[in-house]
Amino acid sequence: MSPSIPSEQSMNRLLQATEEQLYEQLGIRARAIAANPAVAGSFEPDVTYDGATMGALDDVREYGRRLFRRWNREAYKLACSADDSTDRKKLLDAFGGGEATVAAVLSGLLVAHLGLAPALAGILAALVLKHFFRPAYEEFCGLWLEKLPKQ
Numbered sequence: 001m002s003p004s005i006p007s008e009q010s011m012n013r014l015l016q017a018t019e020e021q022l023y024e025q026l027g028i029r030a031r032a033i034a035a036n037p038a039v040a041g042s043f044e045p046d047v048t049y050d051g052a053t054m055g056a057l058d059d060v061r062e063y064g065r066r067l068f069r070r071w072n073r074e075a076y077k078l079a080c081s082a083d084d085s086t087d088r089k090k091l092l093d094a095f096g097g098g099e100a101t102v103a104a105v106l107s108g109l110l111v112a113h114l115g116l117a118p119a120l121a122g123i124l125a126a127l128v129l130k131h132f133f134r135p136a137y138e139e140f141c142g143l144w145l146e147k148l149p150k151q
Helices: 008-016 019-035 037-041 057-080 085-097 099-114 118-147
Strands: none
Touching: 008 099, 008 118, 019 037, 019 057, 019 118, 037 118, 057 099, 057 118, 085 099, 099 118
16 A cells, blocks of 8 residues: 555544544644644544643534535545546545545545645545445445345
């Protein structure tokens, strides 16, 4: 795996988290980057919540939500409106490898095309998949089930 995308193992850990935990982690990492820009370069930075420097945890989580809302549109443009057919093909090919593969490739594209810090890109990709990939997959399976012959 290229060093410009996170490992599938790393993405699997993020995908197991709840949305609230991801918003929290997004806020924590963003605040950690503000305090120490060197943290930005890692897909898995070693940062933890520090109330003394980051503020109330609820505020940190809300900050993460606001960051997601801000980057969500840009991620959509990249994934669904990208002009670069090579990158679009990479993303489409990743769907054959499962959710963690898609999230890892999307993370790398967010870094390469939008200049998003790796420390934030993995979380953003995990949130995008939780919001859009899983519901679409569940609807697909539900519709398929409806179309199966009755036993």
